[in-house]
Amino acid sequence: MNLLPATDDFTTTRTRRQGCLRATGITMLLLLAVADVFIAVVNGKTLWAVLLLLSLGLAAVLWPSARQPVWLTPQLRTIVPAGVSVALTAVAATTERMRTLGPGEVAVLLCLLLIAVRTCPPRWAWLCAVLAGGATIAAPLRFHDVIATEDALLFMLPAALLTGVFAGLGGYLRSLDHRRGVAVAETRRAERLAMAADLHDFVAHHVTGILVQTQMARMMAATEPGRLDPVLAGIEHAATQALDSMRVTVGILRGGPEETARLKPGESRLVGDLTALAELVEGFGGPTGPKAELHRDASVSRNLPHEVQAAAYRVVQEALTNVRRHAADATEVTVALAHADNTLHVTVRDNGRGGTPMPYAARGGGFGIVGLTERVTALGGTLHTGPRKDHGWEVVALLPAVRPAD
Secondary structure, eight states, X not given: OOOHHHHHHHHHHHHHHHHHHHHHHHHHHHHHHHHHHHHHHHTTOOHHHHHHHHHHHHHHHHSOGGGOOXXXXXXXXXXXXXXXXXXXXXXXXXXXGGOOOOHHHHHHHHHHHHHHHHHSOHHHHHHHHHHHHHHHHHGGGGGTTTSOHHHHHHHHHHHHHHHHHHHHHHHHHHHHHHHHHHHHHHHHHHHHHHHHHHHHHHHHHHHHHHHHHHHXXXXXXXXXXXXXXXXXXXXXXXXXXXXXXXXXXXXXXXXXXXXXXXXXXXXXXXXXXXXXXXXXXXHHHTTTSOEEEEEEOTTSOTTOOHHHHHHHHHHHHHHHHHHHHHOTTOOEEEEEEEEETTEEEEEEEEOOOOOOOSOGGGSOOSOHHHHHHHHHHHTTOEEEEEEOSSSSEEEEEEEESSOOOO
């Protein structure tokens, strides 16, 4: 079942809803600012001070974040309008002409308080919040000698409540942003660790092949020099594959997963699916190595989830690498793929008896199967490794071939 159209519709609906809410908020803020201008004109107060404060406040609140210059920091956006409001309150205490207050100024200061608490650096957040909140609460004091002190305090109470609400909302949004940032960082870290593990698998596989074929070439140099060319060609191919794996993986680590989709035909790519499995098995034995065969049942779909194909590829890759490391005397290796009950069966068998002329440093650190088990179990599958009944070794992985429903 294809869920892409439903997802696209949901994203479009959410984007439209956010756009409507933003447009509504901007419209209300502008209408409140117009109300401030109207109040100042009707009462015969100094209009330029109101226009200056509203211009600075609206510019700070409504300036698109994508087009903000570097110098226009959140703390500067908050401090300047809030400072002008505090100055206007201080002047209004002695000059009657400056004595004006409207809903637009209060709305702008509350928006700036929200911005300060949510986006300012920790060192500045408290200072900006106190300045913007203090300017909002202190604004009714412009009329302290016109109305009774008790009435002025009564007007300050709703302003204080609104200040607390907006400060709390800003703190809540800041915590959400922080948690989202931590989650994104952890996700990126996990992806990079997974890519690093893939890089290890690729390079270990190819370098082990280089080492085996180099040992074979040294023995053949004295006895069969005429057969060296295919061996050397295999060494060259394995080295090229190792370099390609390193280059592509590092490119993805630098540029993100999107880089994989940008690779053009003919460029090196990060192998890891069932299509590349045939090439992996075919190139395993080489001219002098064991005979390797791939048996893929017709029931195995080509449209399995990518993570399932990648896990299947890693199972076969690790198993073949272990054959080289621990069963160099194997003459036959069989890789089988089958599909039954929504499960992909991956089986790798060899007939080796454990002969291993490999140097100790080339035998691996023993973490291959551990990492492979983690990868398989993370998908809800199981992994079994152990000796066969007669002789040899087998690796069997059962991978769920469908994604679990959300």
